[in-house]
Amino acid sequence: MEWLTTARWSPYLVGLGIGVLSCLAFLLSNKPLGCSTAFARTSGMLEKMFRGDKALRKKYYRKFPPIIDWEWLLVAGVIAGAFISAISSGSFNIVLVPDVWAQAAGESAVTRWVVAVVGGIFIGFGARWAGGCTSGHGISGTLQLAVSSWIAVCCFFIGGIAMAMLLFRVILGV
Amino acid sequence: MLKQLHRNKGRQLLIGFLIGIGFGFLLHKGGVTDYNVIVRQLLLEDFTVVKIMLTAVLVGMIGVHLLRNLGLAQLHPKPGSCGTSIIGGLIFGLGFALLGYCPGTVAGAVGSGALDALLGGFTGILIGSGIFASLYPFLEKGILKRGDFGSVTLPEWLKVNEWVVIVPVSLLIVGLLWWIENAGY
Numbered sequence: 001m002e003w004l005t006t007a008r009w010s011p012y013l014v015g016l017g018i019g020v021l022s023c024l025a026f027l028l029s030n031k032p033l034g035c036s037t038a039f040a041r042t043s044g045m046l047e048k049m050f051r052g053d054k055a056l057r058k059k060y061y062r063k064f065p066p067i068i069d070w071e072w073l074l075v076a077g078v079i080a081g082a083f084i085s086a087i088s089s090g091s092f093n094i095v096l097v098p099d100v101w102a103q104a105a106g107e108s109a110v111t112r113w114v115v116a117v118v119g120g121i122f123i124g125f126g127a128r129w130a131g132g133c134t135s136g137h138g139i140s141g142t143l144q145l146a147v148s149s150w151i152a153v154c155c156f157f158i159g160g161i162a163m164a165m166l167l168f169r170v171i172l173g174v
Numbered sequence: 175m176l177k178q179l180h181r182n183k184g185r186q187l188l189i190g191f192l193i194g195i196g197f198g199f200l201l202h203k204g205g206v207t208d209y210n211v212i213v214r215q216l217l218l219e220d221f222t223v224v225k226i227m228l229t230a231v232l233v234g235m236i237g238v239h240l241l242r243n244l245g246l247a248q249l250h251p252k253p254g255s256c257g258t259s260i261i262g263g264l265i266f267g268l269g270f271a272l273l274g275y276c277p278g279t280v281a282g283a284v285g286s287g288a289l290d291a292l293l294g295g296f297t298g299i300l301i302g303s304g305i306f307a308s309l310y311p312f313l314e315k316g317i318l319k320r321g322d323f324g325s326v327t328l329p330e331w332l333k334v335n336e337w338v339v340i341v342p343v344s345l346l347i348v349g350l351l352w353w354i355e356n357a358g359y
Contacts, residue, residue: 008205009204014201015227015233018197019229019234020237022234027247030250031190031250033197039303059310060310074194074197078201079285080191081194081282081285082282095290096289098290100210114294115272117301119298121298126267126269127302128262133266133278134276134277134279135276135278145235145251145328145329147331148325151256152262152266154263158264161216161218161267163268163272164213165216166271167271
């Protein structure tokens with residue numbers, strides 16, 4: 001059973017596993033895998049906490065009520081599953097600043113945090129604008145041959161590659 | 175029997191959590207909960223992300239459509255428009271490079287100890303989602319509807335049987351993966 005605790009598996013095996021999980025999600029839950037809606041709902045929950053029921057009058061929160069649902073638990077499970085994999089393979093590491101970032105932009109945790117928050121804002125905003133993320137569109141949508149998803153995933157990568165090249169090659173000069 | 179399972183809310187929450195555990199476990203084993211792997215993919219130095227996604231799509235596409243042909247699954251394609259898919263996609267891409275995670279992998283990163291994912295990523299994604307929710311009424315009747323094509327699938331659009339699309343796409347994916355592997359990535 002040693003393979004279960006090795007830190008890294010073949011990407012093809014992992015992809016096969018995720019493909020199988022997608023099938024299970026459709027079969028057992030009649031749902032595609034997806035992650036961004038969980039964040040939208042949690043955002044609504046937080047707004048509800050601070051602004052009370054006034055927050056629920058927002059049209060978007062009537063479309064996506066701030067409740068704990070299947071996808072919310074899916075994302076909670078992702079945290080847990082990654083934790084189990086990390087702990088069992090001895091690769092759980094508290095990291096403030098990832099290596100590739102540090103090598104290009106320095107070790108400052110504050111700088112990394114600011115960039116991460118800004119990046120996160122674009123991710124959260126863009127995912128809801130596009131109606132899904134790399135799981136919902138990138139995997140689930142493309143395997144269903146949805147036109148919206150094929151277009152979205154191409155744009156995810158065009159935007160991502162362009163921005164990464166601009167940030168690391170041009171701005172940070174590495 | 176499946177329909178009853180689908181309607182059982184309690185069971186569904188558990189199933190969602192268990193599938194999530196599997197998903198997070200696999201994402202971590204694949205290395206894609208690591209900022210370095212994702213950014214190196216966007217810099218076209220490491221193709222782990224694309225290999226995993228293409229393989230998942232290959233397997234899932236065939237599997238889900240087979241299940242559908244057997245009457246065991248229904249498709250739920252997302253609706254879209256040029257306004258939502260293109261602009262939203264590009265905005266997401268920008269964030270993808272800056273944050274170095276996506277909503278699924280950021281959750282996995284948190285599980286593996288990445289504090290930038292927790293303190294930076296989670297915070298930002300929640301803020302961004304909230305901003306969208308506030309702007310939604312202004313966006314939904316305008317830009318989000320531009321070039322609307324609904325939830326059409328490629329087979330529907332091309333007016334062909336789904337396998338007429340699935341077979342060539344599968345061959346294309348295998349070809350791409352072979353090419354990437356052969357190129358030394």
